[in-house]
Amino acid sequence: MxxxxxxxxxxxxxxxxxxxxxxxxxxxxxxxxxxxxxxxxxxxxxxxxxxxxxxxKDEVLFQRFEVETRGLVDAIQARPAGEAPWPTLQHALESALDDLDHESATERAALFRRITETSPHVLALYFARVDAFQRELSEALWARWIANHGPDPDTRVILRALVSAIFSVLNEVELAAQALPHAERRRMIRTALDAVRPARDDIGGPDECARRAGASSLR
Amino acid sequence: MxxxxxxxxxxxxxxxxxxxxxxxxxxxxxxxxxxxxxxxxxxxxxxxxxxxxxxxKDEVLFQRFEVETRGLVDAIQARPAGEAPWPTLQHALESALDDLDHESATERAALFRRITETSPHVLALYFARVDAFQRELSEALWARWIANHGPDPDTRVILRALVSAIFSVLNEVELAAQALPHAERRRMIRTALDAVRPARDDIGGPDECARRAGASSLR
DNA sequence: CTCCATCTGTCAGTCACTGCCACTTCTGAC
DNA sequence: GTCAGAAGTGGCAGTGACTGACAGATGGAG
Missing domain, CATH: 1.10.10.60 (Homeodomain-like)
Structure with a gap:
């Protein structure tokens, strides 16, 4: 040692x-x-x-509220190689969502929310971290895309937008439905993600027009 | 007086x-x-x-780089009442995009970018403003939705995500394609927006499956 | 002119944060 | 064991953003 x-x-x-x-x-x-x-x-x-x-002083605060980047990136990389970006993200999110609900993370999140409400600059720093986090995820998705389709700058932008949309859903449900039971929040997330899912098969996943009749595969 | x-x-x-x-x-x-x-x-x-x-000190800086909220909100409200949220946003954006390209805004944007690169807390504050801006837009879209379909919390989340995705596209193209000519940037934006457009007719606009063969209506 | 509200400068003070220096402690080489 | 050096720590002075309190200037209304 x-x-x-x-x-x-x-x-x-x-x-x-x-x-x-x-x-x-x-x-x-x-x-x-x-x-x-x-x-x-x-x-x-x-x-x-x-x-x-x-x-x-801010660093002390964020040390305790760090977003777990690594886990999600690993989960993305663990998905089968040919899978389209959207289902990849969706599956990678499942375990992360469970952690978010069950842990004592709720109490800590409440404290963090209280802080952001009274000191805007903390909220601002939070946004910056979220952006960096999303950028990392979309880069991971893009790396997978490159492996299958070659480096296409257009898709990179699209993937970044998808990640942004998904986390916007999570954040918005978190904010708007604090009082609601977990099951209802899950339903809202599922519904919103389904509506935001892109139409193109190579990104949104297979069987686009048929899917609209069925249920989402999330949970 | x-x-x-x-x-x-x-x-x-x-x-x-x-x-x-x-x-x-x-x-x-x-x-x-x-x-x-x-x-x-x-x-x-x-x-x-x-x-x-x-x-x-930050306020002085942001005074000069304020996002023009009012104009876009007005543009949204000016769209025909029955229109789906996505085409509404798309059309409202057109004039704003023109302003962004042609004006001497480019030079000022470069200065702002330089500042954000060296002082992260300014970037953080920028993110916070962008979030507030997007929230305003999605609220405007939701108000229109309510008028047509009644207050549906699910759709509110979806709209917030759409706005987030769209501006993510704009921002990413701005960052990734600084050196490229305007025409190319426009093409990237058009392509990405088309890919991100939601499948549901009542949100993404009419004629979803047929549209996939044709061109986008943006520009 | 006087009263009033508003505007302004001065000054002292708080707080986050940094650079510098001196002191201790701990470690590895001999 | 000893000694040189590296690393950790505290004290202190200083900077820069920002605030509160006070006092003088300004400028119109009566």
Whole structure:
């Protein structure tokens, strides 16, 4: 075990501890009124040292609310090679959606929403992260497309738009239907995704006109 | 002429002047290194007074790069009542797209892009504005939908996703095809929009399966 | 002229964040 | 064990965005 690896572990542990302390402050007092000094003092470190672990106060916040990019990208790459982009995304999303519902993620999401409502710049940073996340996904989809059809810039744009549409659906349902039961939210998501699905077979999946009579394959 | 109206005019003139001075600084020296003090001093006012005209340095920047919400919303409302959301958006976009190409907006967009590349928080704020803008558009579309079909929450989500997809296309083409001629960019936009168009007749417009053989109606 | 509202500058202060320096600690080489 | 060097930490001063409080200027209404 190299000692640089050991250092890295203890560094991560320290970050984790600082995060937990910070989240406690954010939840009880609010994000804006919590100063870096508060967090540092509670963690028993100096303000200067805090900034050696996190480049900004925002980073502490987003550390706890990071979107799990890796998992979804892996799920996309694990799909069969010939599959069209839309069903690929749809299947890759299934497990992610389950996690989103069941975990204690709901409570944490509520805190995050409260914060974004009172401090717009946090919301703005969130949008930036979502964009980067979506870009990564669409690049993964495009890589698959290239393997099958060659590098077609037009399709790249189309894929980016699809990813954008899908996450717009998820986000909108999340916002508009907070109070509704999970089953109803799932139904809304299913309905909306089905309506947004592109007509072209090579992107939206096979059997386009026949599909309109049947049900979605999501869940 | 009431004197409060007069005051408002002179206030707007002052804002305008400050903006121009600020943009000059941003263009020549850069956004981050330009301090509020620089701008205020060049404008012949105190730093404190600057903050009475603009709530932040960011606001000065965005004053000059504001997305023109009103025009597009009006264009949407001007479309015939029975029209499906997709063609409505498509037609409303046409004039806006022309403005985007022809005007000296290109040069200003380049400056803005330069700024967003070096200061990520400006990019983040931009995303937040784009989201608000898209939300406004989709609300306008939904209002039209309600008038024809009644308030259907599912469709609201779908419309939000459509708007998101369309602007994703515009943005992606803008970014990926900066060097390409306008005609080519238009072609990419047309192709991508056509591929993203939803299959359902009541949203995507009439004659879905037949349309796939013909050309798009955009331009 | 005077009263009033509004506009403005000054000043002090908060907070996020950075650079610099000194001190400790921990590690590896000998 | 010792010593040189690397890495972690705190203190401190400083910058820049932004705010609140106060006081003087301005400019029309009575």
């Amino acid at each position: 190299s000692n640089s690896a050991l250092r890295e572990i203890s560094r991560q542990a320290a970050r984790q501890r600082i995060c937990e302390i910070a989240e406690e402050f954010f939840a009880t007092r609010g994000y804006d009124v919590t100063t870096v000094q508060d967090i540092a003092h509670a963690a028993g470190i100096s303000e200067r040292t805090f900034f050696r672990y996190f480049s900004s | 009431s004197n409060s109206a007069l005051r408002e005019i002179s206030r707007q003139a002052a804002r305008q002047r400050i903006c121009e001075i600020a943009e000059e600084f941003f263009a020549t020296r850069g956004y981050d290194v330009t301090t509020v003090q620089d701008i205020a001093h060049a404008a012949g006012i105190s730093e404190r007074t600057f903050f009475r005209y603009f709530s932040s």
